[in-house]
Amino acid sequence: MNDFTIHEDKGLSDRPYMQTKVPKRLWLDLKDVRAVDAYDWGGDNWIGELSVNDDGDLVSDDAEEERKAEYSRKRYITARATFDDKITVFSIAEGALLQFEDIAHIRISAASPEKIGGKNKATIFDGIGFSGMSSKDVPESGLMEGEPGTLFLMTDPYPERGKNDDPSLQLELYLDEPQFEELFATLVANCDKLEKATMNTVIELFENEMQASLNEPWMTSEYGLLQREGKDWVSARARIDGIQVAYSKPRPLLPVVEDQEFENDDPDNTRPTVITFTDEALTKAMRSVRARLGWVIALLVVLLVSLMLTA
Template identity: 40%
Template sequence: MSRFSKAADFTLVNNFTINHADQLSDGRSFMSTCVPQGIWLDLQDIELTHRIEWQDNKYVEKKPGDPDFKVRSVFTARGTTKDTITVFRVPDGEIARFSEIDIMIKPISKGRVGGEKKASTFDGIDFSGMSSKAVPPEGLMSGEPGTLLYVDPTKDNWPSDKTKPYLQLEGYVDEAEFSTLMQRFSMTAAPVRKGTVRIVAELFEHEVDSSLSEPWYPKDYGMLIRGEDKTYGMARARVETIEVAFKPTAIPEVDPYDVDEELDSAKPNSMDNLPPDMVSKISKDMLVKIERRLGVLTGIVGFAAAFVIGKFVLG
């Protein structure tokens, strides 16, 4: 069971701070705080998609001379983690629990990733664990363009191939680096050996778990659904690392001492395996030449033998 499975005794200080009913010896309530948390994901089903998008003036600021269409590439995968993310509401408690995230990474103009404060997991230390205190009402990752989105397709009116609630990461990488990454991917046809992504997302963690956990321990995180909408939930998130390893394409080794005695090139040729026209040509042309050469050779040998015998007899 997650720390966020039951939330009847939770008190929301703000959207990023929860007070629990249990108290410490000094009378302060135990807390869960929503701060940047790092999560490593192992990737499966990695795909690269290239598409052309219409640049609508209502959503994209266009300058005179800008093209109406833009080529976009998207990195998609399915990521799994040893950690658990429990989506919950106050006071209802757990809605769903996940250890798998659908990943979608896109390019974005330089300077936007990181938001206003460029907050990292180190910024959350001051508000979690033994030093827990109320997080500012705006959170620590304000302005971050990426999101970790919870969707319940059973309540969503948009068409979807999903039948159960899921988490989806929509992350961004600077355009130049993203383009370089896509080019390097396209330069090899080697099979993927392993893929990993590290994300940072604003998620809740109980202060006791934060204080006692080690980096290799599975983490128990909470994602709060704010408001009355039970179809969608959102947390700000950022992609920090993308790593894809490929298997080397090697030429198989050949043992030089492993000689195949049955090689076709080593088999003796037989007249029985030759075409009839070649046999006919051999019998007519080559045999005549062979007979002539044998006749000449016989004459030479006979003359040499007579010379030797004559010399022996006559002294």
């Protein structure tokens, strides 16, 4: 067994029954999508160690290295997501530990094009050759070697602040820089028109051999993240295979009924409720209706007077 292959006790005629960690497709429904523009003080924190000399001045123990620091701009997209499948965190000794149907935090950043895809540019079709009826030992480095994106388990995000959040899945992903900049600019320009966002990801996950053999694409699946004995870090390499963002025009607002405060001289609340329209187009429409009703009433009065005079 390695980090990508588990041999189980039961065996088949020619090989052991196994689980393999290979590229799997996970469709995400994105929520709370935001484009973030941030500036950070990017100092070199690990160059030299400051100390005080005999004259009381601060000096570095690495005089040849000059500390550099300046504000740096960072642009990224954040979201959270739900999905129809299940991801189970498990260990060999204890079995299932945690199960998730959502990702609490997603961060998408720009990367140079040659980084995304890693060494092998592996796809889910490559994974089919190492899972299900075709299961065989996955190489020690896995199929998605060098892929920069990561899905990981966060168990205690801020222990130094005394905050102990529930365990959650978090996802760091990357887009080629030109495509990222286009998406970022579009989100900023149309944030009020965002209607739906989905993302197609490929993630190295374990899958039961039987499920991998029999599941159809439209069926839900249960995937696994292995927690190795003695290790707290649980992760899997990940990549965006596609992202879709839909926009639409803002819908007209419905009329708002304003609550009226009645005075003591009107105990029966006989005064009418005031209705105001918060959308300009609806307000114009109501004015037009009132104007037409006024003409209709006037014509009815004229007709009634005419009938009375001829009677």
